[in-house]
Amino acid sequence: MRSVAVVGTGLIGTSIALALRGRGIVPHLLDADPEAARLAAGLGAGVVGAPRVPVDLAVLAVPPQHIATVLREQQLRGLAQDFTDVSSVKVRPQREAAELGCDLARFVGGHPMAGRERSGPLAARGDLFHDRPWVLTPAEGTGERAVERARSLAELCGARPVVMETARHDRAVALVSHAPHLVASLLAARLLNGEESHLELAGQGLRDATRIAAGDAGLWTDILSSNAAAVAEVLTEVALELNAAVAALRDLAVAPPAHGPTGRAHLNDVLARGVRGRALIQGRTDLSLSGAAAVP
Amino acid sequence: MRSVAVVGTGLIGTSIALALRGRGIVPHLLDADPEAARLAAGLGAGVVGAPRVPVDLAVLAVPPQHIATVLREQQLRGLAQDFTDVSSVKVRPQREAAELGCDLARFVGGHPMAGRERSGPLAARGDLFHDRPWVLTPAEGTGERAVERARSLAELCGARPVVMETARHDRAVALVSHAPHLVASLLAARLLNGEESHLELAGQGLRDATRIAAGDAGLWTDILSSNAAAVAEVLTEVALELNAAVAALRDLAVAPPAHGPTGRAHLNDVLARGVRGRALIQGRTDLSLSGAAAVP
Numbered sequence: 001m002r003s004v005a006v007v008g009t010g011l012i013g014t015s016i017a018l019a020l021r022g023r024g025i026v027p028h029l030l031d032a033d034p035e036a037a038r039l040a041a042g043l044g045a046g047v048v049g050a051p052r053v054p055v056d057l058a059v060l061a062v063p064p065q066h067i068a069t070v071l072r073e074q075q076l077r078g079l080a081q082d083f084t085d086v087s088s089v090k091v092r093p094q095r096e097a098a099e100l101g102c103d104l105a106r107f108v109g110g111h112p113m114a115g116r117e118r119s120g121p122l123a124a125r126g127d128l129f130h131d132r133p134w135v136l137t138p139a140e141g142t143g144e145r146a147v148e149r150a151r152s153l154a155e156l157c158g159a160r161p162v163v164m165e166t167a168r169h170d171r172a173v174a175l176v177s178h179a180p181h182l183v184a185s186l187l188a189a190r191l192l193n194g195e196e197s198h199l200e201l202a203g204q205g206l207r208d209a210t211r212i213a214a215g216d217a218g219l220w221t222d223i224l225s226s227n228a229a230a231v232a233e234v235l236t237e238v239a240l241e242l243n244a245a246v247a248a249l250r251d252l253a254v255a256p257p258a259h260g261p262t263g264r265a266h267l268n269d270v271l272a273r274g275v276r277g278r279a280l281i282q283g284r285t286d287l288s289l290s291g292a293a294a295v296p
Numbered sequence: 297m298r299s300v301a302v303v304g305t306g307l308i309g310t311s312i313a314l315a316l317r318g319r320g321i322v323p324h325l326l327d328a329d330p331e332a333a334r335l336a337a338g339l340g341a342g343v344v345g346a347p348r349v350p351v352d353l354a355v356l357a358v359p360p361q362h363i364a365t366v367l368r369e370q371q372l373r374g375l376a377q378d379f380t381d382v383s384s385v386k387v388r389p390q391r392e393a394a395e396l397g398c399d400l401a402r403f404v405g406g407h408p409m410a411g412r413e414r415s416g417p418l419a420a421r422g423d424l425f426h427d428r429p430w431v432l433t434p435a436e437g438t439g440e441r442a443v444e445r446a447r448s449l450a451e452l453c454g455a456r457p458v459v460m461e462t463a464r465h466d467r468a469v470a471l472v473s474h475a476p477h478l479v480a481s482l483l484a485a486r487l488l489n490g491e492e493s494h495l496e497l498a499g500q501g502l503r504d505a506t507r508i509a510a511g512d513a514g515l516w517t518d519i520l521s522s523n524a525a526a527v528a529e530v531l532t533e534v535a536l537e538l539n540a541a542v543a544a545l546r547d548l549a550v551a552p553p554a555h556g557p558t559g560r561a562h563l564n565d566v567l568a569r570g571v572r573g574r575a576l577i578q579g580r581t582d583l584s585l586s587g588a589a590a591v592p
Contacts, residue, residue, distance in 0.1 A: 113497050133497055164493065172494035180483050180505045182563075185570025186537050187476050190530060192573045197460065198468035201409050201429055202577040208504040209476045213574045217567035224563050229549035234486060235542045241482050242535045246528050253525035267478075267520050271513035274481025277488045278509045281498040 001152045003055035009040035012086050013061030014124035017045035019157040040121040054078050057149040060085040064226040068096035082146040084110040089226040090137045090166040108146045109137035117214040134159035137166045174230035181212050188213035297448045299351035305336035308382050309357030310420035313341035315453040336417040350374050353445040356381040360522040364392035378442040380406040385522040386433045386462040404442045405433035413510040430455035433462045470526035477508050484509035
């Protein structure tokens with residue numbers, strides 16, 4: 001793969017372009033906002049504007065709701081031979097692209113599992129994808145060349161390509177990313193009702209638990225809407241457990257702890273399962289943070 | 297204040313003792329488990345066993361459910377002239393201590409706002425409380441000397457003493473610590489139902505959002521049970537909002553986004569409030585973490 005175009009020079013698009021520049025490829029940069037494309041070019045991410053002949057691969061780095069329309073438009077325009085995207089939802093854009101009559105032999109879904117809570121080209125980093133999974137979701141009819149080029153893209157960015165079926169991908173990210181994001185937002189939103197003296201007691205534990213809630217609200221509305229069924233499934237289970245925990249706490253609030261063994265046992269079960277669940281994703285990145293204070 | 301005893305040589309008790317050793321005080325270390333006290337002494341935190349004459353201040357570093365009984369026992373024994381505790385709940389222990397007939401003129405509630413998700417004396421650090429708030433909750437009838445000694449203790453540990461009414465303290469920690477802990481546990485518990493290929497996509501965002509869920513389940517059962525009413529109040533609001541968000545997602549799952557402006561507007565409102573709430577606790581500690589990856 002020798003030539004690439006990036007459509008959408010936000011955080012992810014610009015980070016990909018910067019990574020490619022580090023590997024000797026000069027991407028063509030396009031954005032609905034010409035200023036964003038110029039800004040990315042100014043950061044050394046490539047050259048502004050479409051190529052004169054189709055590039056090998058175009059990366060659609062736009063929100064999930066716009067993938068299908070941008071793919072259709074750029075295929076008609078002949079921007080690239082093959083296309084991939086980077087959005088965090090795969091089923092709905094793939095279906096919408098089919099409905100719009102896109103050439104799906106020349107498109108493969110992609111999702112680099114990296115990001116930051118800041119957005120825009122100024123937050124971009126060429127090493128953002130280093131050693132991160134980069135999911136590829138070839139569907140029935142996806143051409144081999146498109147898959148291979150998207151795989152090369154992932155590798156050029158230092159990521160680990162992982163092939164996954166579209167619906168499985170969407171269920172996975174609902175569990176590990178989309179549902180946690182909404183829950184973190186709900187927790188953070190509660191702080192708007194807190195008195196100032198309450199917030200002065202906030203520590204690193206709360207900051208970590210709500211950090212992802214700082215992400216762009218518009219983009220996340222789009223992500224959650226596009227993966228609504230899978231996210232609703234995870235959150236329905238969380239809601240059932242939360243309602244049960246609230247009931248247990250209300251029991252304990254009226255009865256002294258010694259008389260509330262059922263409520264205590266219920267809470268202990270939830271907390272113990274939380275400890276076990278957390279252990280499943282204990283990563284090496286935790287080690288460097290182990291000195292951070294959690295506030296009991 | 298010249299002499300101190302620490303009852304309970306877990307993470308917090310041992311960390312306090314280590315901080316005092318750094319300021320020239322050699323604490324007396326007591327623990328229901330003699331091995332834990334010896335371990336703390338072996339770490340240089342003080343000397344094992346009760347003093348021959350009452351010390352100035354005894355620090356009760358035991359779970360909230362045991363504060364009143366340990367206070368009663370150690371007052372009868374004459375361990376110290378004044379007492380304080382370090383537990384994260386203040387109303388119920390204070391009430392239980394009154395019911396047990398403790399001398400409440402010689403006791404003031406305390407809560408250093410620091411901790412780690414690891415527990416036990418081996419996780420202790422003398423600088424754990426450095427520049428952290430240390431809440432003191434004098435009640436009607438609390439003696440001035442007890443308050444001053446607890447204030448000295450906080451300052452010797454490098455913390456910032458903050459005086460707060462007991463019920464206000466409990467509402468504050470329900471909001472910024474106890475409710476978030478339970479929610480993080482519910483999120484982490486969901487991972488037990490995830491397939492292995494799902495968990496491979498977990499990134500730093502999820503690790504941060506669930507880090508506090510790794511805390512000791514038994515201790516947290518005690519904390520949540522002891523502050524059940526205040527925690528239930530916060531979580532009831534979270535549950536209402538979560539149920540509404542799930543309903544919005546279910547609407548969006550059956551209708552295309554273009555036809556679901558109400559559901560989208562609802563999600564956007566939740567997410568935007570989350571961004572604003574998170575901004576209220578943006579701390580300097582975030583800066584060093586700003587490069588950590590959030591996975592959209």
